[in-house]
Amino acid sequence: MDELFLYELNEQGVATITLNRAQIHNAFNDQLISELTQKFIQMDGDESIRVVVLTGAGKSFCAGADLNWMKSMVNYSEQENFDDSKRLSDLFETINNFSRPVIGKINGAALGGGVGLVACCDYVIASEKAIFGLTEVMLGLVPAVISPYVIAKMGESNARATFLTAERFDAKKAKEYGLVHQVSLERHFHKDVDSLCDLFLKAAPKAQQVAKSLIKNVLELEKESYEKMSSYTCKTIAAKRISEEGQEGMNALLEKRKPNWIK
Numbered sequence: 001m002d003e004l005f006l007y008e009l010n011e012q013g014v015a016t017i018t019l020n021r022a023q024i025h026n027a028f029n030d031q032l033i034s035e036l037t038q039k040f041i042q043m044d045g046d047e048s049i050r051v052v053v054l055t056g057a058g059k060s061f062c063a064g065a066d067l068n069w070m071k072s073m074v075n076y077s078e079q080e081n082f083d084d085s086k087r088l089s090d091l092f093e094t095i096n097n098f099s100r101p102v103i104g105k106i107n108g109a110a111l112g113g114g115v116g117l118v119a120c121c122d123y124v125i126a127s128e129k130a131i132f133g134l135t136e137v138m139l140g141l142v143p144a145v146i147s148p149y150v151i152a153k154m155g156e157s158n159a160r161a162t163f164l165t166a167e168r169f170d171a172k173k174a175k176e177y178g179l180v181h182q183v184s185l186e187r188h189f190h191k192d193v194d195s196l197c198d199l200f201l202k203a204a205p206k207a208q209q210v211a212k213s214l215i216k217n218v219l220e221l222e223k224e225s226y227e228k229m230s231s232y233t234c235k236t237i238a239a240k241r242i243s244e245e246g247q248e249g250m251n252a253l254l255e256k257r258k259p260n261w262i263k
Contacts, residue, residue, distance in 0.1 A: 004032045006057070007039065012263070013050030014197050015043060021066075022058025025109060029069035030087065037091045044099055051200045052098065053193065054121060055105035061130065064112025088113065089145045095120040096149055097216075099209045101200050105193050106130045106171070106180070116146025118179060119153045122212070125182040125196055126171040127189045132179065133168035153179050204261055206245045210236065 006018040017039065019026035028036075043049050056062055073081060095102060095117070104121030109131045118124055118132070134150070136143045143150065143163055151159045158177045162169070174180040184192040200208075214236055221229040240246045245261075252259040 004035055005039070009049065012197070012201055013048055014053060014201070015049045015051070016053045016055065019054075019056040019062055022056070022060070024066060025060035025063035026056040026058070026114075027063045027066040027069075028088075028113065029066040030084070032066075033087055033091050037087075037094050040091075040094045040098055049100055050205055051101050051103060051197055053103045053105050053197065054095075054117065055107055058108070060108040060114075061104075061106045061110040062114030062117055063109060064114050064135070085145050092116050092120050092146060092149055099212060100205070101208060101212075103193070103196060103200070107189070109133075111135050111168075112143065113146060115179070116143070116149055119146065119149035123182075123196065123200075124180045125184055125189075125193055126174060126180045128171055128183055128185055130171045130174070130180075131168055132171075132174045133166060134162045135166045135168070137164065138166045150179075153177075202262055204245045204249055204259065206243070207240060207249070210240060 003020055006020050007015065008018075009015045017036075019028075019032075021027060021032070040052075043052065073084065076084065101123065102121045104118050104124040104126075106118060106124060106126035108127065108129065110118050111131075111133045112135050115132055115134055134143045147159070147163075154162070154177045161167075162177070169177070171180055171183045175183055182192070182196070214233070217232055218229055221232050241250075248261075249259050
């Protein structure tokens with residue numbers, strides 16, 4: 001049996017995960033969801049990994065749910081559907097909370113749940129040929145499980161427009177919506193992704209991890225009170241200033257040299 005996804009780790013610490021079901025546009029089923037979740041959990045414990053690139057084999061990034069998998073759901077009870085959806089939700093949450101930077105390398109169509117994968121990435125670079133669509137309402141469904149991640153990226157207004165119409169939109173429109181950060185010409189796509197990885201590798205690794213936690217925690221704490229948010233942010237920067245990495249970064253700046261994490 002072919003591997004559902006391919007994994008590669010280079011000497012710089014860039015891990016590439018390539019969804020490997022090109023014949024069905026990298027659509028996911030229960031097995032892919034389970035294995036991909038476990039892979040991200042495993043990678044989170046591997047300190048040699050600095051950056052993860054998530055992409056798809058063939059012409060598509062991810063077309064959402066595998067039709068054969070969907071057929072098996074037709075006779076599911078409500079509880080069975082809940083349990084099934086919970087496993088998918090756990091995948092998105094695992095990627096969204098991954099401690100290192102996750103780059104979405106969107107090589108082609110990203111539809112339905114595929115947009116959910118896109119939304120969980122920290123930085124998204126899309127080929128000019130990429131197409132996006134939240135197509136669930138065309139099937140009498142809704143993009144419920146992916147909605148927290150998609151709304152966080154696109155905002156309420158764009159979510160209303162795309163959830164309700166199921167319109168397909170190109171990479172340029174996805175960038176306007178906030179789902180994509182960079183659109184790359186096809187002939188420069190792979191080189192642009194390599195350059196992007198180099199940019200992420202220049203940053204202090206532990207600071208990047210704290211920065212990801214910072215964003216999530218600030219968004220949560222600001223809902224409670226300014227005092228809690230302010231206390232958290234001040235404690236966070238104070239701890240980083242006296243940390244080994246923070247000291248190295250500030251001394252490197254003063255001494256006009258590269259910090260020790262840049263090879």
